[in-house]
Amino acid sequence: MAMQVSSYAKQQQDLELVGYYHANERFNDTDLGTPARKVADKLYSNNDVACTLLVSPFANEDHAD
Numbered sequence: 001m002a003m004q005v006s007s008y009a010k011q012q013q014d015l016e017l018v019g020y021y022h023a024n025e026r027f028n029d030t031d032l033g034t035p036a037r038k039v040a041d042k043l044y045s046n047n048d049v050a051c052t053l054l055v056s057p058f059a060n061e062d063h064a065d
Contacts, residue, residue, distance in 0.1 A: 023055040
């Protein structure tokens with residue numbers, strides 16, 4: 001799917017897909033799993049400055065305690 005999005009962006013608006021945000025379904029899962037790694041690898045193979053960001057489930061925690 002990432003390549004379809006990338007192809008569409010280039011055709012329609014001369015844009016590039018250079019990044020990917022990923023968030024896991026489970027709160028305590030902080031690993032970039034195999035499917036997400038495959039997407040990241042494919043993006044990087046087409047653009048060596050591409051990046052993948054794993055959204056932390058702890059980002060919204062209140063650390064004021």
